[in-house]
Every structure is written in C-alpha cells, then in structure tokens.
Amino acid sequence: MDFAEQLKSQLNIVEVIGQYVPLKRQGSGARYVGLCPFHSEKSPSFNVNGTLGFYKCFGCDAKGDVFKFIQERESLTFPETLKLLAERYGIPMPERRERPDDAESQKRAALLEMQEIAATAFQDNLRSSAGADARQYIESRNVSKDSMDEFRLGLADASGQQLAKKLQKFGSALLDESGLVAKREDGSFYDYFRGRLMFPIHNEAGKIIGFGGRALRPDEKAKYINSPTKGLYNKSAVLYNLHRAKIEARKNSRMILVEGYMDAIGIYAAGIKEVVAASGTALHADQVRMVKRQVEQLGNAGQVILNFDSDKAGAESTEKRIGSFLAEGMRVKVLEIPDGLDPDEYIQQNGADAYRKLLDGAASYFHWLADRTRNKFDMSSVEGRIDAFKFLWPTIKQVSDRLERSAIADEVAGYLNLDRETVRQQFKSSQSRAEPTKTRSFASAVPPNEKLLLACLLASADARSAIRHYLAGSDSLKLLELRPIFSAIVSFDEQTRNFSLEDIVSQLEPHFQRILTEIGFGELPVSEEGAAGQAVNCLRAMEAKDIASQCEVLRRKVREMEKAGDFPAAMEAARELNDLKSSAGNAQRKAAGA
Secondary structure (H helix, E strand, O other), X not given: OOHHHHHHHHOOHHHHHHOOOOOEEOOOOOEEEXXXXXXXXXXXXXXXXXXXXXXXXXXXOOEXXXXXXXXXXXXXXXHHHHHHHHHHOOOOOOOOOOOOOOHHHHHHHHHHHHHHHHHHHHHHHHHOHHHHHHHHHHHHOOOOHHHHHHOOOEEOOOOOOHHHHHOHHHOHHHHXXXXXXXXXXXXXXXXXXXXXEEEEEEOOOOOEEEEEEEEOOOOOOOOEEEOOOEOOEOHHHOEEOHHHHHHHHHHHOXXXXXXXXXXXXXXXXXXXXXXXXXOOOOOOHHHHHHHHHHHOEOOEOOEEEEXXXXXXXHHHHHHHHHHHHHOOOOEEEEOOOHHHOOHHHHHHHHOHHHHHHHHHOOEEXXXXXXXXXXXXXXXXXXXXXXXXXXXXXHHHOOOOOHHHHHHHHHHHHHHHOOOHHHHHHHHHHHOOOOOOOOOOOOHHHOOHHHHXXXXXXXXXXXXXXXXXXXXXXXXXXXXXOOHHHHHHHXXXXXXXXXXXHHHHHHOOOHHHHHHHHHHHOOOOOOOOOXXXXXXXXXXXXXXXXXXXXXXXXXXXXXXXHHHOOOHHHHHHHHHHHHHHHHHHHHHXXXXXXX
C-alpha cells in the first residue's frame, strides 16, 4: 500500500469536508448533506458518504474522494494535497525526491518558482540604496530588522521592467498567469507592482502565492493592491500569516483577525502568534472556515477575536464579519483598542502584556453590538427600540447553536424592552428548513434486486468477496442491466489496495456513474453485517427469475409445436425444458449445501 492509500485510510472524509462545508447527517447512516461549495445553491444537493469515502453533488455533478475535494477546493496538485493533509492531521510523510512529471504540476512548480524569484528581488531592492525611503517608513512603524527579514518585506522596482525582464525565460503564458506582470495592448509586459512596499502572501503550506503592495507615495490612487486573481492566487481563499499562526491557534483554540499586514506583523513580533489578516475588506466564507479549521477542537468550534480599526469603516467591517463567524458556530469577541490606536501602535506604547490583557477582556459580540446600538438609536422610544432590533437582527440571526439562540433572544428582549416571546418566535421562524434538491433519478428504473445487490457490494468487503467467489462458477453477470458497474467492482483487486469508489467511477460511462452514485448515496436497508448473505440471495433470485423466464418460453414453444402437429419439435422443446428444470434444481441443492 502506497502512502496515498495509507493517508486516505486514516482520514475521515466527513470530518475533512466538514471543515469546509457545514454538513448535516441524513438518517442513521453515513450520509451527510450540505450546500455545494462548487456552485451556488439555496437547497443542499451536496452529499458525502463516510463509508464509501466519496462526495457527490447532484446539482453540478462534482464528485470524488477526499483528495479530489482538497485539490479542487485549495487549487493544489496531488502531491501538494497529500502534503497539506499529512501536515494538518499530523501524519508523517515520506520524502518525495522525484520531480513532478505531469504538465499541471510542472506549471504550478514554475509559478511558485516565479513568486520566489520575485520575493527575492523585492527583498534585494529594499536592502539597496533605492530602498532607503521604504526602510524609513518601516522603521517609523517600529518594525524591527528581524521582523522585516522573517516576513520577507520588500520593495517593487519603480521602473516597471525588473520582473518583466527577470522572468521572461518562463514564456508569455506563464508570465501572464503569474500575476507579477501585466500585458500592454502591443503584447509586451510590464511589472504589475511598481514602487510599492511588498508583503509576500503564503498559502497554508508556506509557499508564496502572491503579494500585497502598499503605496509609498501620497499621489497613488490605491493605498493597497493585491496580486490579481489568477494562477496561484485567489484573495478569497487566503489569509495573511496563516501558515505561521496556525500552530499557536490550534494550541490556544483562538485566532485574532486584524485589518492589515502591519497589524499582523506587529502582534506576531510581540510574541502573540495566532494572528492573521484578511487580504481585502470583504471576508469570504472560505476564509471564515479556514480560521475555524485551525481553532476547532472536539465539541468546540473555537474562538475568533476581531481587532479592526475603531473608526467608522472599521466598526462597519466588524459588524459584517461577526455574522460570518456566528454562522459557522464560532465564539466571537470584539477588541477595541483605546484612543483609536492600531494594534502595533498600542503594543509599542504599552507593551505586549497590556495587549494580552485587552485580548483576555475582549467584549462578546453581543455586548459590543449592544453598545453600538445604544449610540445609534433612541432607546427611550418604541420606534428607536424597533430600529435597534432591526439593526441587530441580521447579525444575531446567524447564531446556529440552539441554546445560544435562546439566551441571545432573552438578552435582546431584556435589553430592548421587547416582548420576550415575540423575539423568541422571530428566532424560531428564521431557522432554515431547506430540504435537499430533488433531481431526476436515473436509478429509479434499475431492477430492485440489482439495486439491492449493488448497495450490498458498496457496503461490505465480505459481500464483494462472496460475490466474486459465487461468480467464479457462474456466468450470472450477463443477466445484469448494470453489468459494467458490477464488472468493475468484481474485478477490483482488494488484495493490493483499499476499495475505492473513486476508482470504480472513473472506469464508467457518465450514465453508469450517475446510477452508481445515486444508489451509493441512497437509503437502502443494508447493514454491513448482513450484506454478504443479502448479496448472494439477490443473485440467486435473479438467476431463478431468469430460469423461470426461459422455462415459460419453452412451455409456450411446446404448446405451439403440439398445436401445429410438429410433435418431434415439441418433444425436443420438452426435453430442453426438463433439462433446464433439472439443472436449476441441482444448482439450488448445491447452493443450499454451500
């Protein structure tokens, strides 16, 4: 068994995917459903089967195993996927010495190399005489040389030609996809970042995938720009400093989310490691789940502390982000720093211990929102209290935990002097009762015994072994409408590798893929313990039905020949009928004695 098989055998696909998609168990089996992460939908059509180790969306047809999901969701190659999962779950990974030989891996390796070349060039620029003004700005923000080196801060060359020339050996296609250069109308390239302070942005595995650039001149239109969404970089799927912060975040079951790169650097340099920054003002659901994955413990979704600017824009940003984390079941606190200081400024003036005390005393999201409400609305009037409730409602309705919803309902009612039962009813009516999307069923036309036989084979290795043994002395496979599916399952070599629905599906035409996944995610009365017996009984029942059908054909033939006066032909058909009955009886006795 190779490492990929070993790794997959130690992973729980429901747990892995559940860190990206909220899943709800269906019935008492191993099937879970949720909203598909690969297309937009309001009712869940995304299914995960823990027993089969397979996911399938019946809306957009996305499907695969745990590796395929991570590859698609994180935009990783297969080796990178293995590495990420091995590191995330603490599973030792053997060294990989060979170079990637498939085209996609080679392209990704080249893009990563280009980002690394750019980072080195930016660092060299910052250390040169041309970087004097940038270094002065960094010093004014009290960033030490050690932090400057650890975070690999740099300076983009102002000419706009440094990277265009340095990277031209990679060819125009990779240049265009790198996000490091832009193309003119005449097809020539120029540097995307020019004269800016540069912050390398890493993926969770610690590879540079893009950059953030801060303006150093007051006449620049945009204070910050990020790498464009192409190639390796998607700002909605990355958090600045996550690759460093994740170790302490897991240890403390807590993550601090700040506004900017400098905030993250300042807090991290003070020895408070569990800090990340969003690359932009909006916070995507993927980024929320990235935080949750790092801080989630058994039975505990973990805590996030929001520490944004205390100005109007920062407060509005905090309001929006509270709801996103509440929707994922996380505990949310809000930290407001006195005197409107940035986190790094506060630490410089008051020390790291003072900032830690602020973290420990951070307000719960509700009390922070309540204070905002008190300052916004006239709480002495009915209209003001109703307006206050309308202000609070979009955020607090995101609370998913039933006990917390009840407690918040009581707090809101008491705080706003509203009828407690009315507020509780508002909470109850907001709970989603969406059912899975109903789509056309391809499996509905499959004969019941074949459907049950297939469910048995998917549920149990013993059932697969029993049917392989049974078919060694029978040609019953030809009777089955789903012969391509059964052939693929029966021929799968489980002596050398674990059974994989992904491998079976990959061998089938789309029509049979759909039937197999529908039955695999169906609710059929099959238990692993009784599956082997059920499977053999299904096959025997289908054989008996086929023999009965053949006997009926021969009986009709005997009657037709007798009616036509062709008695020799009638006698021959009668002998065939007796032989068929005799062989059927022998087969039944043999099966009974087996």
